[in-house]
Amino acid sequence: MTIEVCEPPFPGGEHSLCWWGDIAADLMAGNLRPWLYTPYYLGKIDGEVVGYMGCQTPADTREVGLVEFVWTDEAHRRKGIASLLLGRLVEEFTQAGGLALYLCTANPHAGSLYERHGFRYFVGDGMRYLAPGAGDFDRDYLEGGSPAEVRDATWADLPGASVLYNHPEPRWVVKDYLSESFHDTRYESHFVKTLRRLEGRRGVCLALENAKRRLVGLATVERRGSFAEQHTGILSFRVAPAFSGQAADLLNAAVERCADLEVAVLHVYLADCDDDQKQLLEEAGFGEEARFKRRLRVDGEYVDMVVYARTIAQTAAALFDEGYYYGGRKDWQRERVDAAG
Ligand SMILES: CC(C)(COP(=O)(O)OP(=O)(O)OC[C@H]1O[C@@H](n2cnc3c(N)ncnc32)[C@H](O)[C@@H]1OP(=O)(O)O)[C@@H](O)C(=O)NCCC(=O)NCCS
Incomplete structure (x- = not known):
């Protein structure tokens, strides 16, 4: 298997590589690149994608990131593919100065995969990886640097x-x-x-x-x-x-x-x-x-x-008028009601 690291835009890929419908089209089209660095790690055998995962860090500061959209083709599971991809992702993240990676999973098998790579259950089904030397992350990260x-x-x-x-x-x-x-x-x-x-x-x-x-x-x-x-x-x-x-x-x-x-x-x-x-x-x-x-x-x-x-104020202008779907009767409906007597 070869590992290809690539960033959006992925024309036409919006339904496969991002599982968050709210932003999938924008992420896949590369529209979020001004704000987020979103490398994908693609595992390929004979040119076919057999597994992938993505990472999301701010485009400028790479201290913290999310790991998302982790998947291996059913025919290739349990051969170490996700493990190889995650190993590469974590390595690149820490080399770029990354301190903490967050993810969550309801899948116990995926949980084992993450645990093998140093992730620990943290809040609910959320897990976190702390880079070597980042043991004080909880104490350090949100302190200092005043004023905000x-x-x-x-x-x-x-x-x-x-x-x-x-x-x-x-x-x-x-x-x-x-x-x-x-x-x-x-x-x-x-x-x-x-x-x-x-x-x-x-x-x-x-x-x-x-x-x-x-x-x-x-x-x-x-x-x-x-x-x-x-x-x-x-x-x-x-x-x-x-x-x-x-x-x-x-x-x-x-x-x-x-x-x-x-x-x-x-x-x-x-x-x-x-x-x-x-x-x-x-x-x-x-x-x-x-x-x-x-x-x-x-x-x-x-x-x-x-x-x-x-x-804050006694009145506010209405942004939705009464013709708005949840506003009430529309003019044409009112006319019909009036016409019906
Ligand atoms: C979870 C998933 C990505 C694992 O991919 P994979 O390529 O099969 O994983 P690997 O072969 O690299 O396994 C690495 C480790 O994960 C754990 N693991 C993975 N699948 C497992 C299974 N079915 N049962 C038990 N442990 C499992 C094991 O610890 C394994 O190490 P081992 O094989 O040396 O025991 C894959 O099963 C998948 O795509 N599942 C559906 C999508 C999903 O749930 N993604 C996670 C979303 S958070």
Whole structure:
């Protein structure tokens, strides 16, 4: 078998080499290259692809990456193909200064493959590989480099988001309400799914980046999609503890962007027990508005979920009119109803 390392564009390959429908066409067409370096490792026998896997790191900093889309042709399984490809991927990643690789799998056989290459189960079914010498990664990566600055999140933040959301701290029960991530679920393709959903003024995603170019905070606002609720948005955020002093900068920047989005009321869903998260919200002008009793299951107990809110404006222009699919009757339907008396 020969190993070919190649990068998109792969014309016509969008349905085979990327399993994330949300970005497959863009990734395969090479449209994400300004943000992400996405080498594929193809195993070939007599010119035929018999196995592949991909890696995604930011285009400029190669410290962290995701391993995705790992596959070996059924007729060639258990011959060491995935192992050879993964060995090459890990070797190139560490040679380029890589520190940590993230992946997840529900397949126990794939789990054994990854374990053989130094990956360890980390959060839920998520696994992580730390490069030799990167043993202090959890302590080091999200510290130092103050002050951090707020900027728009981009596709390049995909691996950094994995670091931030799979990190054990902060131990908030609701890790990311928008992607239904809780403290013991791994976070991986959630970021690209969210970013894609926000396009077309459906929301905004802001990054808090430290002086070492590491993602140390993320805040996402997603507008509710119905005609009736379109002036409201859900805010979800996470900030590395070392940067909690700058959480208000991130939250206030998100609030400011709500004016462009015509979002007048923001809601945040969090667990009643997460007092430090409440405090960050209160410092940014949010307050408790509602409570769902026993809504969250945490370590065998039930915990209330609280909704924090901040009213940003009394009114907002409607971005969807009543002709919008979830808006109500359209003019022609109204005319028919009137005509029918
Ligand atoms: C998982 C998969 C990629 C493994 O590919 P492969 O080329 O057969 O793997 P390898 O031959 O390199 O195996 C490497 C190691 O993985 C483990 N492994 C792989 N398949 C296994 C199986 N069926 N049973 C038990 N262990 C297995 C073993 O530890 C193996 O080492 P060994 O053969 O020396 O015992 C392949 O089975 C596959 O494509 N599965 C479907 C897609 C999938 O689940 N991908 C993973 C998504 S996260």
